[in-house]
Amino acid sequence: MLLRLSATLALVANTFAHSHDADLRVGKIATYDEDGGKASGPTRKASIAIATTILNPGPQIVQWMDYHLHQVGVQHVLIYMDDPSERLLFSQLCADRPVTLLGGSQIEQKMSPESRLILRQEQNMKHAISHLFKHGYDWLLHIDIDELLYEPSAAAASWSEKPEVGSVHFTNHEALPLSHHTDNPFEDCVWFRLNTVEQRPHYMAYGNGKSAVRLTRGVIPQGPHDFSGFKGERLAPSGNGDEPVLLHYPTPSFQTWVEKFTRYGDFSDYWFGDRRVPNRVQFMLRSRDLVQEAHKTGDWSRARTFFDQQILADVNERREAINKGHVRYYAPFAEREGGYAPFAAGLGGIQETLLYSGENLDAVGMQ
DSSP states (O other), X not given: OHHHHHHHHHHHGGGOOOEXXXXXXXXXXXXXXXXXXXXXXXXXXXXXXXXXXXXXXXXXXXXXXHIIIIIIOOOEEEEEESSGGGHHHHHHHHTTSSEEEEEXXXXXXXXXXXXXXXXXXXXXXXXHXXXXXXXXXXXXXXXXXXXXXXXXXXXXXXXXXXXXXXXXXXXXXXXXXXXXXXXXXXHHOOEEEOOOTTTGGGOSSOOSOEEEEXXXXXXXXXXXXXXXXXXXXXXXXXXXXXXXXXXXXXXXXXXXXXXXXXXXXXXOSBGGGOTTSBXXXXXXXXXXXXXXXXXXXXXXXXXXXXXXXXXXXSXXXXXXXXXXXXXXXXXXXXXXXXXXXXXXXXXXXXXXXXXXXXXXXXXXXXX
16 A cells, blocks of 8 residues: 555645745743643653644644643644645644744645645655754644644653654544534544554544654655654654553544544545555545435435444443443543543443543443
8 A cells, every 4th residue: 555655746746835934933932821820731851843724724723732741741742734824723723832834735725635634744744844944843743733642641651752762653542423513522532443453443533543653864744644764763652541542533423423424525536536546544535425326315414323323422332442442541631640530421321530640531320
């Protein structure tokens, strides 16, 4: 797949159309929290920048930025605007945070959105590597605004301080959707399908993780998930226990699912329209068909039934998934010293108090 993707990317590499005009915001580095106290995230010696490509920014971007700046200890965020005309909106949302706004790659205007994004991200990361290396940053982390890098301990945050490491590939776990709409998925989606061989076929999006890379000469992106040409070892935390993990919130609710696949439209069974690169994410293909069908007929019942299967709303079904180690509770914004604060989760109308600490999930009231 990667070889095929690289070959496809090579076909469009010479059409890179970056807008290099940057709105550089030199806000305070994230050393203090909103209440004026010291930030709760790790104090890092190595400097880390995030680079991301965004279209149609909403209020969630503010929470996403503040989490990584304050909790993770990221020093800067590079935002590539997929629609540069949204610069004013981005500027308002970013305020005085340490953010650089750049017009993103505009290649492949006629390609369907789900494939075009991959190619544009590739081009944007090429620019980010050069830009950040020139400005002296140590690490580049490429993630989207529906992803959080979760580091459960100081040890989990130590990857950036290991001189022998040149790249870190983070496992991603995927948030289960809610049965209702939410404007705050980072706080409301707390159950995650774990990234195992058995569970990966049930994923709604990718299951091959995301990467950070130490910036040295020769580094290049390999699609949106990885890098090559780095110097040093490749670290690959499993995402279990005390290790860092990427929490992915791709489709938090039925409403966001409909909006996403309406925007994607009637896309091809093949990435980039290339028959050599089939799209093997069955959830995407089925979602495309059902959303298109519902728009044509006005009957959303089949679409709703399909989506509800992803939720694991049935108490017994979710309990079984937890007991088998297929699903785990994560709540980065509810974290307290010593673990998580108790969280009342409504499962099928039953209020159940759940406490997660380390690898153990204690479910009180699950009789």
